[in-house]
Amino acid sequence: MAERKNKITEFFVGTPKYNEDKDYSNFASLTAPLNMFFLICLVLHAGYLVVFSLQNIHIMMIFDIVGVILYATFVILLKYFKGSWLPCTMLTIGELFLHQLCCAALFGLKPGFHYLVIPLIFLSVFISRKGNVIKHFRNATVIIASLTFICMVVGFNDYEPPYLLQDTINTGLLIVNCSMSFLVTALYAGRVFTSIDTKRSALDISVDEKIAAIKRMQNQMVISFANIIEARDGSTGQHVKRTSEYVQALIFELKRNGDFPEILTERYIQDTILSAPLHDIGKITIPDSILLKPGKLTKEEFDAIKNHTVNGKKLIEESMADIEDEEFLNIAKSVALYHHECWDGSGYPYGVEGKDIPLCARIMTIADFFDALTAKRVYKAAVPISEVFQNIKEMRGKKFDPIVTDAFLRIEDEISEIAKANAD
Numbered sequence: 001m002a003e004r005k006n007k008i009t010e011f012f013v014g015t016p017k018y019n020e021d022k023d024y025s026n027f028a029s030l031t032a033p034l035n036m037f038f039l040i041c042l043v044l045h046a047g048y049l050v051v052f053s054l055q056n057i058h059i060m061m062i063f064d065i066v067g068v069i070l071y072a073t074f075v076i077l078l079k080y081f082k083g084s085w086l087p088c089t090m091l092t093i094g095e096l097f098l099h100q101l102c103c104a105a106l107f108g109l110k111p112g113f114h115y116l117v118i119p120l121i122f123l124s125v126f127i128s129r130k131g132n133v134i135k136h137f138r139n140a141t142v143i144i145a146s147l148t149f150i151c152m153v154v155g156f157n158d159y160e161p162p163y164l165l166q167d168t169i170n171t172g173l174l175i176v177n178c179s180m181s182f183l184v185t186a187l188y189a190g191r192v193f194t195s196i197d198t199k200r201s202a203l204d205i206s207v208d209e210k211i212a213a214i215k216r217m218q219n220q221m222v223i224s225f226a227n228i229i230e231a232r233d234g235s236t237g238q239h240v241k242r243t244s245e246y247v248q249a250l251i252f253e254l255k256r257n258g259d260f261p262e263i264l265t266e267r268y269i270q271d272t273i274l275s276a277p278l279h280d281i282g283k284i285t286i287p288d289s290i291l292l293k294p295g296k297l298t299k300e301e302f303d304a305i306k307n308h309t310v311n312g313k314k315l316i317e318e319s320m321a322d323i324e325d326e327e328f329l330n331i332a333k334s335v336a337l338y339h340h341e342c343w344d345g346s347g348y349p350y351g352v353e354g355k356d357i358p359l360c361a362r363i364m365t366i367a368d369f370f371d372a373l374t375a376k377r378v379y380k381a382a383v384p385i386s387e388v389f390q391n392i393k394e395m396r397g398k399k400f401d402p403i404v405t406d407a408f409l410r411i412e413d414e415i416s417e418i419a420k421a422n423a424d
Contacts, residue, residue, distance in 0.1 A: 048067075247273055247364060278312070309338070309349050315336075339364040341353070342365075347365075373391070
């Protein structure tokens with residue numbers, strides 16, 4: 001008996017099974033509240049049918065018999081036919097509108113503009129709840145529209161109805177009809193609000209997760225590409241990791257200390273960290289005979305080395321031409337082009353000095369210098385970390401930006417830990 005009761009309950013109030021289908025799961029937000037709406041209307045019309053039978057109002061009896069059949073058909077359609085929520089929704093809006101007009105004829109009401117609030121309630125379903133103001137506006141629209149309609153139809157019953165009912169029965173049916181109709185509509189709208197808002201939230205989360213996954217994949221591709229390039233001169237993947245972590249630690253310290261507040265926005269910080277692995281992308285254009293030469297470079301060979309900065313900028317422009325993120329591209333190009341420029345103008349390729357060097361490049365310069373000296377290469381031995389810090393201190397205001405240098409020296413322990421943790 002209990003099992004049979006559960007099956008009956010499932011049939012009338014359960015969400016249609018086909019909503020588990022991936023092609024139709026998106027419409028569960030509509031089928032569930034529609035099913036509830038039809039069932040309540042079915043009970044409501046059955047109640048009206050009894051009252052009209054007792055009053056011998058045959059036309060309204062026929063109308064309610066049709067209504068009972070119609071709503072029972074809707075319930076069956078929703079349970080077993082894919083996509084039926086759309087025609088059911090349209091037919092229900094039309095049926096509800098005609099229902100109110102028929103009741104107007106029964107109760108002697110004049111047609112008026114207040115009947116327009118019926119579709120208004122359904123249209124309010126499509127108002128997003130993003131933001132409390134919009135959410136409250138949507139809820140207020142439904143409440144005010146419902147109360148306005150009931151007040152209008154009850155307060156302006158100013159001509160004789162074609163059916164002679166007792167005043168108490170006439171007024172009672174009128175109030176019950178209006179109240180129940182809009183209660184059902186409000187419940188339906190509320191269910192749809194909740195379902196659609198839940199779906200919207202789920203979609204927002206899904207989109208955010210996919211965007212984050214894409215960004216992680218792009219970041220990994222950048223790092224992998226940089227590792228391949230760095231490996232040509234005997235570097236391991238740890239070089240890219242170390243320099244990126246140095247840049248991150250340094251730029252966070254500048255931010256904490258309140259340096260360059262007009263430049264160091266969250267976006268600028270993230271783009272600089274992401275650009276760090278690309279600083280030596282231009283090395284791919286340098287021949288191995290020069291890049292891996294163990295001895296001293298000739299002037300021509302050193303000029304070729306210098307060109308990796310200009311070539312790096314060109315490679316970023318050409319290989320990332322389809323990327324629409326102009327702010328990231330500008331930072332990436334600046335890091336590649338200017339990371340060997342010096343504060344006093346003695347660097348290359350252009351001899352730019354001071355604040356004319358982009359901040360992202362000034363940060364990259366000191367991080368790259370530190371790693372270049374402390375890491376072992378096929379053509380040189382590693383310099384002790386303490387000695388490199390002393391060199392950096394001596395080159396403050398010469399090779400390096402004084403403010404950036406001070407920040408780097410303040411986090412000496414953190415930089416040393418990164419170097420040790422990611423040693424080759």
